[in-house]
């Protein structure tokens with residue numbers, strides 16, 4: 323689907339060569355990042371927490387639980403993130419969501435696509451991709467749900483169907499200023515299964531743009547499992 327900013331960029335490239343979204347040097351017609359900016363995006367590599375993908379610096383072999391996971395119950399089986407939300411990754415995700423630069427979904431789509439390299443993300447292990455929903459008021463304000471956009475990207479690459487199984491029924495305050503207990507309280511009853519949706523026995527791949535502590539993904543996983551989902555894994559483009 324070509325949208326207005328896409329078309330503007332395409333038309334603009336007839337007159338000006340396309341430039342890298344990271345540094346402004348010229349790039350090929352269908353490229354959004356130059357080689358160097360692409361390589362500057364910090365990929366999450368082992369060792370990392372097997373549950374929430376928190377990278378661990380130092381030598382460690384075998385599974386371990388990080389401190390983020392040790393003191394909270396996370397309802398998803400595991401969350402896999404492609405990149406660290408640092409530098410260019412953090413900046414472009416922010417511009418995608420808050421600066422109306424919808425075409426950056428191509429860049430961020432590649433970042434979430436990287437999760438498919440993780441053996442736990444084998445498409446045969448899933449029945450349905452479910453995006454983390456936005457509250458309707460927030461979605462109207464932003465114009466799109468970034469999680470739903472990324473769910474479509476993963477669907478194209480895995481041929482798994484997308485089902486908007488969840489809805490956000492409470493407009494929650496932004497989580498960042500809260501400690502862990504407050505965050506869980508803030509999320510209580512924020513999500514529910516949409517009417518007429520059935521996830522009974524399904525293996526769900528839950529999708530969002532960024533994992534911060536995992537509490538939002540965990541609350542969504544809790545609701546899906548309560549509704550009968552047999553497993554819930556989560557995928558995000560980035561991890562704080």
Ligand SMILES: [Zn+2]
Pocket residue numbers: 342343344345346347355356357358359360
């Ligand atoms: Zn660049």
Ligand SMILES: [Zn+2]
Pocket residue numbers: 371372373374375376387388389390391392
């Ligand atoms: Zn962890």
